[in-house]
Structures are given as structure tokens and as C-alpha cells.
Amino acid sequence: MSSEGERGQGQIVRYGPALRINHWIVAGSFLLVALSGLALFHPALFWLTNLFGGGPWTRILHPFIGLVMVAAFALIGAKLWRENIMRAYDWEWLRKIRDVVENREDRLPEIGKYNAGQKLLFYTIILCLLGLLASGLVIWRAYFAIYFPIWFLRFAALLHAFCGFVLICSIIVHIYAAIWVKGSVRAMTRGTVSNGWAWKHHRLWFREVTKGQQK
Amino acid sequence: MALQSLDIVRRSATTLPSPEARGAPAGEVAKLIDVTKCIGCKACQVACMEWNDLRDEVGTCVGSYNNPPDLSEESWTVMKFSEYEHADGNLEWLIRKDGCMHCADPGCLKACPSPGAIVQYANGIVDFHEENCIGCGYCVTGCPFNVPRISKKDNKAYKCTLCSDRVSVGLEPACVKTCPTGCITFGSKEDMKQHAAERIEDLKSRGFENAGLYDPAGVGGTHVMYVLHHADKPELYADLPKDPKISAMVGLWKGISKPLGVLAILATAAAGFLHYIGIGPNETTEHDEEEAQRELEKEKTP
DSSP: OOSTTOEETTEEEOSOHHHHHHHHHHHHHHHHHHHHHHHHHOGGGGGGGGGGTSHHHHHHHHHHHHHHHHHHHHHHHHHHGGGGSOOHHHHHHHHTHHHHHTTOGGGSOOOOSSOHHHHHHHHHHHHHHHHHHHHHHHTOTTTTGGGSOHHHHHHHHHHHHHHHHHHHHHHHHHHHHHHHBTTOHHHHHTSEEEHHHHHHHOHHHHHHHHHTTOO | OTTOOSOEEEETTOOSOOOOSSOOTTOOEEEEEEGGGOOOOOHHHHHHHHHHTOOOOOOOOOSSSOSSSSOBTTBSOEEEEEEEEOTTSOEEEEEEEESOOOBSSOHHHHHOOSTTSEEEETTSOEEEOGGGOOOOOHHHHHOTTOOOEEOTTTOOEEOOOTTHHHHTTTOOOHHHHHOTTSOEEEEEHHHHHHHHHHHHHHHHHTTOTTOEEEOOGGGTOBSEEEEETTTTOGGGTTSOOSSOOOOHHHHHHHTTHHHHHHHHHHHHHHHHHHHHHHTOOBOOOHHHHHHHHHHHHHHHOO
């Protein structure tokens, strides 16, 4: 059981092994790049540099870990972008965000593999990563910073911090959503979700992936 | 505490006071560079090299008298030569000794993320402590005068120390000691301002009506000041900024965004926690599993 939609023992495959592994590469590199970035952003968090072998090592490692994160996410993005296109029912889902927050799922429209929140997160991550990549290259002192005028460096430093914060907050929301909606984490650890989970949260996807396989 | 500094008024990336019991009873210091007396002999550059034991790589001529062409991690002061042609055809050779200005409100220190890599002493000297430097280059981004340089050798930031080691034992900076024309003087900031005022009066009587002191208020004043014959046009002197201040972008980056950003992260995490406690998780029930099963059965038997 490894490709999307396969079923057995009340479970449906949501993510294959390649995507799961890639997700955890992104997650791990995000954790490291966020901790090292925060260490250099606020004096109260400078102690986090100890996790990386001190200040200079933090400064050296941070951009390389960032590149790993961007490259790994690019593969995820290339695979999932089609399923993240906003549809009419997604906008309706967003209008009923109160029902979403208060767990009244029965009042929400039926949706595909991702809900509107997940889709917006997808775009937020892409924008933040593009912003971080571009500004990060500009302020990368060891290789590129000398090629840019000082006002541009200042702007890039500010943009880098801004995108970093938006991304960190977005990922906190992403992690919390996985804790909140029970049965979600399994999709990224084992690859499967229960039939009931798929039916309840992503009914259109549930129908789409189960339809073709009936014997 | 033998070699400690007990007179630190500001320390980079530090939120609590540093040892400052000692203070500066003699007041703040200043180096006054009277560019109108400078003959461009570069003795100050040599003295800086000698005292600090720095030997920059011998470069090549780039078509001007600037030698080396610019400040570097091993050239903490450089005479900058500018040719200024008057409207009446008269040519002036303006020579400015470039280097750290030791701002009262230092942009480098504000931008530095590493605790104690940059300090400001009670006497006003802004000093880099290279052992704490992580090589990120934020000081370069923060400086309104384009002074700090990151070494390619060790990735540490370097600049003029105003000979803090000499000043702390009652000596004047090496460049001051060596200057043959008395163009560079050193003393308390008050005395230097008074000396500058006398010089400016003299210059005005000689026809330099725009002569004045360069002690820019935008950075809180500086502990290296210039007497300029054309104080109305400081940019004539190798692009000395007219109204330098810490860039608004650096102010935003290193000011309000620090607490706001951390607050945003904490608020997001707190919102999640409160949601879990207040509303609770969204669970898939037996009922959902049965509904799903029913749909699957329905499809199976059309």
C-alpha cells in the first residue's frame, strides 16, 4: 500500500513514501533554519546559537540549511500545486471559517484533497520561501552581499526578517492544525488516513480516490 | 577583573546594563580632523599601521592619490583625495582622513546580533571585540558611513578603534601623535568643539564663509569631527554624507520588529493552545467511519 488512493484495513493512502520523506526533510531543515534565524534576530534568543556550535557556526550553517529547505519544498510544490488551486467551494469554506474553527464540519461544503486553509498556507509558504531565498542571497555576506548597494542590503535584511516571521507563524498554524484535526499526523508518518477521516474532512477527494478502485 | 572594561555604556545584542561603574570622569573624548590643515602626507595611515601592527596587501594604483584605494580590514584609516573645481575656475584639493566616526548613536552596534561584539565606552569610543564577532556583516548594513570591513581571512569585522588601548592609558591616538601639521587633535569633546570654533572663525576671516564643524546630529553627534572649509557641502569630501542617520529600514528591522515579531510567534502559539483548551480537537468518530463504509458499500453494489 504505497500510492495515493490505495486502501486496506479501513485506511486510504494519502501520501507515498517519497513525499513523506521529503516532507520531513523540509520540516527538519525548517526547524533548524528557524532556530538559527531567531538566534540572530533577537538577543533574548542568541543562546540558540549553542545548538549550532556557537555564533560563527550559526552564521555559516543558516543559509545552507535554508537552501536545503527551499530545494526540498520545491519538489513538494511541483507535486502538489494542482491540488492547491482555489475552487468555488473553497471560497465558501473560507466564508464559513467560524464553523471551521468551532468544529461544525457538517455545515461546511464538501472539498477536495486540501481545504482552503491548507491552500492559502501553500501559497503563503511559496511566497515566503521566494522572499527568503531572494533576500537571503542578497545578505549572504560571505558570497553575495558585496555585489549589492547598501540600501538594497537594508531592504533585503528587513524583508528577510518579515518573511521569516510570516513563515514561522504559518508553520505554527500548520503544526497546530495537525494536532487539532485528529488522525492527520498519520498521513505524514504512515502515509494513510482512515476512511472516516477522508470522508469527514475531504469528501470530494475520498470519492475521487475510491471510485476507480471498486471491484 | 584585571583586564575588564568597567566603563561600557552600550553593548550589542544585550538587554541588561554592562559594567559601567567607572564612567568617564574626564568627559567624552573626540578627535578633531581639521581638513583645512591636511597636506595629505599619510603619516596618520602609517602611524595607524604601526601602532595596530597591520600590514595591508600592497595594491595597485587606481588612478588617484588614495592609497590604498579604500578602507579595508587592515587599513582602518585612508586619506581620501577629492578635486573640487569652483565656479570661478579655481581648483581645490580636498583631503579627508576617512575612518570610523565613533557615532554617539552607532548604527553598527544597533544592527549587531552578537552580544558584546560591539561596545561603546563611556568616553564615546565605539569598539569592535572581534572574539565575539560572528561575521554576519550586519554592522556594515547598519553603518551610515560605510566603515566596517569584513576580513576575507577570518570573517571578522574590523575598523578604527580610536586607539582605545592608548586612550585608556592616557595617550592620544597614534594618528594624532604623528600628524606633522597639527591637523588632527584629540581631547575632550568640549575642548575639541571650542578649538574647532576658533579654527572656523579664522577660516571665515580668510574668505571661507561656509567653514564649519561636522558633528552630525542625525547620529547623535560623532566622536570624530571634521573642520570643513565647505561645511555646507560635506559630500565634496569624498562623499561624506550631508545628514547621516541610521537608515529607517535598519531602525525598523532592529527596533520595533524585534518585539513585534517575537510577540507574533508567541501569540500564534498561544492562539493554538487556547483553541485546543477552549474548543477542543476535531475527531473522526465511529459515526464518520460508518458513513464512509456505507458510501463504499453503495459504490460497490450499484
